Amino acid sequence: MIMSNTQHKARLERRVTGSTNRWRLPKQPFSGDLLSLSQMCKALSIDFEEALRNPDRLCISQIQKFFFENFKNKDIQSGEADVILECLGFKWELHQPQLFQSETLAKLYLKALAQGTTHPLRELEELLRAQSPKKTKEKSPAKRIIISLKINDPLVTKVAFATALKNLYMSEVEINLEDLLGVLASAHILQFSGLFQSFPENCCFLDRDIGQSLRPLFLCLRLHGITKGKDLEVLRHLNFFPESWLDQVTVNHYHALENGGDMVHLKDLNTQAVRFGLLFNQENTTYSKTIALYGFFFKIKGLKHDTTSYSFYMQRIKHTDLESPSAVYEHNPVSLRAARLVKYEIRAEALVDGKWQEFRTNQIKQKFGLTTSSCKSHTLKIQTVGIPIYVSFAFIFPAS
Numbered sequence: 001m002i003m004s005n006t007q008h009k010a011r012l013e014r015r016v017t018g019s020t021n022r023w024r025l026p027k028q029p030f031s032g033d034l035l036s037l038s039q040m041c042k043a044l045s046i047d048f049e050e051a052l053r054n055p056d057r058l059c060i061s062q063i064q065k066f067f068f069e070n071f072k073n074k075d076i077q078s079g080e081a082d083v084i085l086e087c088l089g090f091k092w093e094l095h096q097p098q099l100f101q102s103e104t105l106a107k108l109y110l111k112a113l114a115q116g117t118t119h120p121l122r123e124l125e126e127l128l129r130a131q132s133p134k135k136t137k138e139k140s141p142a143k144r145i146i147i148s149l150k151i152n153d154p155l156v157t158k159v160a161f162a163t164a165l166k167n168l169y170m171s172e173v174e175i176n177l178e179d180l181l182g183v184l185a186s187a188h189i190l191q192f193s194g195l196f197q198s199f200p201e202n203c204c205f206l207d208r209d210i211g212q213s214l215r216p217l218f219l220c221l222r223l224h225g226i227t228k229g230k231d232l233e234v235l236r237h238l239n240f241f242p243e244s245w246l247d248q249v250t251v252n253h254y255h256a257l258e259n260g261g262d263m264v265h266l267k268d269l270n271t272q273a274v275r276f277g278l279l280f281n282q283e284n285t286t287y288s289k290t291i292a293l294y295g296f297f298f299k300i301k302g303l304k305h306d307t308t309s310y311s312f313y314m315q316r317i318k319h320t321d322l323e324s325p326s327a328v329y330e331h332n333p334v335s336l337r338a339a340r341l342v343k344y345e346i347r348a349e350a351l352v353d354g355k356w357q358e359f360r361t362n363q364i365k366q367k368f369g370l371t372t373s374s375c376k377s378h379t380l381k382i383q384t385v386g387i388p389i390y391v392s393f394a395f396i397f398p399a400s
Contacts, residue, residue, distance in 0.1 A: 295335030350386025
């Protein structure tokens with residue numbers, strides 16, 4: 001059947017994708033063409049199954065990997081910057097390969113790229129193609145994009161932030177002791193995991209002469225409260241703490257898991273308890289968080305009864321009652337013990353007329369079960385006009 005095209009819409013542009021000259025329509029990124037999708041995923045090292053579920057979302061981590069692998073041995077650009085970062089009242093000139101080492105800046109860049117064009121995926125493809133080392137000679141000037149980042153952390157000074165950005169371009173950067181906390185804070189905000197690769201590999205910061213005076217301060221940290229393996233790996237990567245400290249934390253976690261959650265290495269609730277908290281603001285009438293530890297799950301909760309009356313408590317919950325139980329099974333252990341002995345204390349603080357009001361329960365030992373009568377802790381009830389209220393739940397699992 002022949003159809004008249006006298007009133008057809010403007011012809012859609014088709015684009016070749018991949019080595020076999022497959023085509024697709026830019027406004028419909030993959031158009032059901034599984035071969036072109038597969039080829040694009042292979043080029044960018046993107047998981048094919050994930051792309052099928054979210055064809056319009058390109059993984060930033062894979063783009064970061066692309067820039068790292070293709071430019072890690074290349075000289076730093078001396079030409080005009082591709083990106084202007086507005087932050088802390090200054091304008092910082094950056095280049096794309098270095099910018100993509102920071103997850104925060106990469107997200108801001110891609111967001112700006114999407115806002116400035118009706119075809120963000122096309123722009124991204126052209127960006128990646130233009131940055132390819134094989135295309136260096138025919139590379140066209142990239143469009144300069146302006147991005148903005150607001151930072152309210154008082155630790156992040158201009159010097160500390162500049163040091164963090166400098167590390168995007170250099171493998172070794174000297175960090176002054178007085179700027180250390182600011183650089184750490186900048187690294188966290190930028191989500192720049194490679195920042196401290198420049199620290200001495202054979203000696204952690206606290207073992208160096210410059211860090212010896214700070215050891216008593218960091219010994220007060222409750223590193224055993226870090227229960228996620230990936231978070232401990234981040235600390236190892238920073239090379240800030242002695243390896244023996246982190247090894248002991250890992251050993252204690254394994255020991256507790258093997259013994260049904262018993263924290264035999266912790267005795268003093270005041271100085272060794274694992275702590276979780278709530279920040280209860282003016283707009284909150286009820287607020288809760290779910291926490292997981294050694295296969296046990298608790299909900300810490302706050303309730304506002306009237307303008308000055310509040311109550312706080314914790315409650316053990318079944319793993320099957322969680323919002324995403326399948327995700328829990330995949331990433332967390334699950335204990336089937338019917339009862340868990342817990343030693344705990346609930347505290348609340350609020351600032352009133354420039355003075356801190358403090359409220360607390362006694363230190364309580366209680367067996368938490370899964371029935372209605374045994375799953376809930378004692379309740380801390382307070383009266384205060386102070387807002388916000390800082391609430392902490394401190395507990396350990398004694399041997400049982």
